[in-house]
Amino acid sequence: MKKILILHTGGTIAMSENESGTIIPGASNPLMAYNQLFAGQYDVSSEELFNLPSPHITPKEMLLLSQRINQAEQAGVDGVVVTHGTDTLEETAYFLDLTLPSTIPVVITGAMRSSNEIGSDGLYNLESAVKTAADDDARGKGVLVVMNDEVHTARFVTKTHTTNVATFRTPTFGPIGIMEKNGVKFFQELTEQQACPITHVIDHVYLLKAYAGMDDHLLTMLDLPSTNGLVIEATGAGNLPPQTLPALAKLIAHKIPIILVSRCFNGVAEPVYGYEGGGQQLQKMGVIFCQGLNGQKARIKLLVGLSAGKNGQQLATYMQDAIS
Numbered sequence: 001m002k003k004i005l006i007l008h009t010g011g012t013i014a015m016s017e018n019e020s021g022t023i024i025p026g027a028s029n030p031l032m033a034y035n036q037l038f039a040g041q042y043d044v045s046s047e048e049l050f051n052l053p054s055p056h057i058t059p060k061e062m063l064l065l066s067q068r069i070n071q072a073e074q075a076g077v078d079g080v081v082v083t084h085g086t087d088t089l090e091e092t093a094y095f096l097d098l099t100l101p102s103t104i105p106v107v108i109t110g111a112m113r114s115s116n117e118i119g120s121d122g123l124y125n126l127e128s129a130v131k132t133a134a135d136d137d138a139r140g141k142g143v144l145v146v147m148n149d150e151v152h153t154a155r156f157v158t159k160t161h162t163t164n165v166a167t168f169r170t171p172t173f174g175p176i177g178i179m180e181k182n183g184v185k186f187f188q189e190l191t192e193q194q195a196c197p198i199t200h201v202i203d204h205v206y207l208l209k210a211y212a213g214m215d216d217h218l219l220t221m222l223d224l225p226s227t228n229g230l231v232i233e234a235t236g237a238g239n240l241p242p243q244t245l246p247a248l249a250k251l252i253a254h255k256i257p258i259i260l261v262s263r264c265f266n267g268v269a270e271p272v273y274g275y276e277g278g279g280q281q282l283q284k285m286g287v288i289f290c291q292g293l294n295g296q297k298a299r300i301k302l303l304v305g306l307s308a309g310k311n312g313q314q315l316a317t318y319m320q321d322a323i324s
């Protein structure tokens with residue numbers, strides 16, 4: 001029988017609604033009581049690693065989670081399920097995807113409705129995640145996100161709706177599998193990634209979104225000595241308003257890595273345009289284009305790369321290489 005470890009970290013899946021309709025965390029996760037649901041099918045054990053709403057999760061918790069999963073794999077567990085709040089689920093999932101050298105399936109899930117709401121999706125998502133973690137076809141696919149009958153890669157999935165249970169989507173590429181009545185069915189292959197294990201996480205890695213009329217005000221407010229890196233969600237295919245350029249040049253002169261992604265929901269950032277502030281000029285200035293990741297994922301990747309001691313060309317290659 002497959003050994004599956006469930007690690008609970010909190011989020012709506014662990015919360016309940018009170019009499020006034022407010023969703024609040026309880027003293028412990030109500031799903032801890034459900035291991036017997038899988039009796040006879042899988043050997044399931046569970047631990048409550050944290051009980052945090054996901055906006056409270058930081059890279060420090062992500063690292064602890066990654067270390068616990070590593071230990072479990074060494075101890076002979078066949079698959080790991082993580083339950084997590086959905087707000088920052090994609091960031092934790094991608095952090096694990098980048099840092100874990102796991103070959104065992106690691107599957108993250110959550111819920112959009114708390115444990116005692118009508119139509120609560122937590123238990124169903126948990127069951128789907130356990131089935132996926134126990135499936136041989138889920139091995140070697142990196143960290144997976146299972147929600148609402150779909151299987152997505154940690155690399156590209158994103159939360160797209162504030163409340164709908166069909167919130168997790170993979171723009172551009174789509175999900176890689178679906179849940180069927182008897183288990184999971186994969187229909188897309190993924191290219192393998194090299195894991196980048198880290199032992200600590202650095203801070204002061206920032207994320208800014210570009211907008212029409214953006215000037216250099218926010219950029220000049222960054223403290224140069226302490227800033228480790230910056231991701232900018234640029235407009236369209238990867239362009240910025242020209243008023244941002246002097247401040248950008250200053251950051252680059254201070255060897256602060258600037259990573260560019262697109263603020264568009266679909267597509268990738270590419271240095272296409274030759275006008276002032278266009279992608280070609282940005283690339284010539286030393287801005288690094290990161291294709292296919294959204295801003296929050298690119299920030300996690302930059303943080304992991306910097307925490308692993310990458311810099312210069314090595315960091316640029318690591319950041320450019322999101323799709324392959």
Ligand SMILES: NC(=O)C[C@H](N)C(=O)O
Binds near residue numbers: 010012084087111
């Ligand atoms: N659906 C959820 O889990 C949202 C909640 N605010 C969280 O991320 O913890």
